[in-house]
Amino acid sequence: MVTAEDPLVPLRIGSVGDHSGAAWAEGVRVQWPVSLLERTGWRHWIDATGALTIPPGPTSISREDARTLRERRAFTDGPPATARLPFNYHVVPGWARALIASAIGRWNRRRVDRWAAFPSWPIDVSSDVLDDLRDDALPAPAGVTPVILTHDIDSPEGLANLVDRFLTLEESVGARSTNYVVPCAWPVDDGRLQEVIARGHEVGVHGCDHRNRTPFASPADRARRLDAARGFAERYRASGYRAPSLLRTRPLLRDIGTRYRYDSSIPTSGGLFPTPNNGCASTRPFAVERTPELPVTIPRDGALRFLGYTPDEIVRVWIECSDLVARAGGVVVVLTHCERRFSGAPGMFEAYRRFLEHVSTHSERFVFSTPACVLGGGV
Numbered sequence: 001m002v003t004a005e006d007p008l009v010p011l012r013i014g015s016v017g018d019h020s021g022a023a024w025a026e027g028v029r030v031q032w033p034v035s036l037l038e039r040t041g042w043r044h045w046i047d048a049t050g051a052l053t054i055p056p057g058p059t060s061i062s063r064e065d066a067r068t069l070r071e072r073r074a075f076t077d078g079p080p081a082t083a084r085l086p087f088n089y090h091v092v093p094g095w096a097r098a099l100i101a102s103a104i105g106r107w108n109r110r111r112v113d114r115w116a117a118f119p120s121w122p123i124d125v126s127s128d129v130l131d132d133l134r135d136d137a138l139p140a141p142a143g144v145t146p147v148i149l150t151h152d153i154d155s156p157e158g159l160a161n162l163v164d165r166f167l168t169l170e171e172s173v174g175a176r177s178t179n180y181v182v183p184c185a186w187p188v189d190d191g192r193l194q195e196v197i198a199r200g201h202e203v204g205v206h207g208c209d210h211r212n213r214t215p216f217a218s219p220a221d222r223a224r225r226l227d228a229a230r231g232f233a234e235r236y237r238a239s240g241y242r243a244p245s246l247l248r249t250r251p252l253l254r255d256i257g258t259r260y261r262y263d264s265s266i267p268t269s270g271g272l273f274p275t276p277n278n279g280c281a282s283t284r285p286f287a288v289e290r291t292p293e294l295p296v297t298i299p300r301d302g303a304l305r306f307l308g309y310t311p312d313e314i315v316r317v318w319i320e321c322s323d324l325v326a327r328a329g330g331v332v333v334v335l336t337h338c339e340r341r342f343s344g345a346p347g348m349f350e351a352y353r354r355f356l357e358h359v360s361t362h363s364e365r366f367v368f369s370t371p372a373c374v375l376g377g378g379v
């Protein structure tokens with residue numbers, strides 16, 4: 001069995017031989033545990049350039065191997081500084097928080113090997129490739145790749161921008177978005193949320209008050225915080241949960257599973273935020289702590305802006321990552337914020353528009369979808 005302490009070895013998939021279910025991964029870079037490369041004997045099949053030729057025959061790769069790699073950095077077990085502050089960090093004005101984070105981000109952009117050692121930034125499919133090399137792997141599902149548009153609505157401004165601008169843009173390309181709204185921090189405009197639903201979009205729950213405490217709270221306090229959103233969730237038929245700042249722990253995921261149909265808080269590659277080296281290195285929905293998880297598969301707007309990416313670079317990263325998600329048989333899950341300091345700014349809104357246009361003009365490869373469609377009718 002692979003343990004979480006195993007060092008990871010960076011590789012390039014040179015050839016998958018007769019393992020045709022993983023043919024899509026030829027040329028892709030992955031990182032796999034050293035013990036797995038020992039056990040399979042594959043370490044003898046790595047050439048001087050780091051390319052692995054997978055020998056023919058059974059692989060002995062198990063479901064457990066893929067799960068262990070997926071969960072290796074899936075949780076943010078230590079709270080970042082904001083969760084430990086004795087005051088609500090929202091009292092630091094948004095513009096100041098954005099500047100502080102942005103300064104940290106620019107400083108770190110070149111030190112990618114430290115904060116994105118694993119999963120790799122901006123995307124990492126190491127778990128998916130491993131999953132497709134199992135002896136009992138199912139053939140990859142044929143068909144187009146679902147694209148799910150999501151927004152985290154952190155403020156009244158975000159909600160206003162969503163309704164006034166983002167929904168119209170999404171509707172113009174035939175898409176509907178899922179919007180995770182903070183239920184207990186600011187007075188939610190009921191009229192606007194009813195409009196979101198009436199126009200065919202969805203509402204989800206974005207934590208409690210966005211103070212980044214729920215994942216690290218005691219069981220009773222966590223239950224209290226999660227239950228505070230119950231009235232909101234019922235009123236707006238919210239079936240999914242997105243953790244504020246994508247901070248998540250195993251106990252949180254367990255508790256979400258008893259209250260919501262799914263969670264969407266684990267990024268494929270989280271990069272620097274909320275803590276370095278976080279993500280599941282998978283682009284496909286999976287179950288964790290008995291909760292269906294819809295990973296955020298392409299880099300979110302906030303992380304990219306904080307790292308100093310320009311809107312042009314962001315469109316390029318989104319398109320390239322979406323292409324790899326499509327090859328991997330995953331689901332493109334996009335996370336943007338509608339506030340002006342994120343994707344509500346003119347340049348970023350235009351970047352989002354260009355990305356949606358790219359998706360809608362490549363209908364042979366992509367189709368706009370929703371969490372319910374992807375995760376099954378029960379959601």
Ligand SMILES: [Zn+2]
Binds near residue numbers: 152154206244
């Ligand atoms: Zn948020």
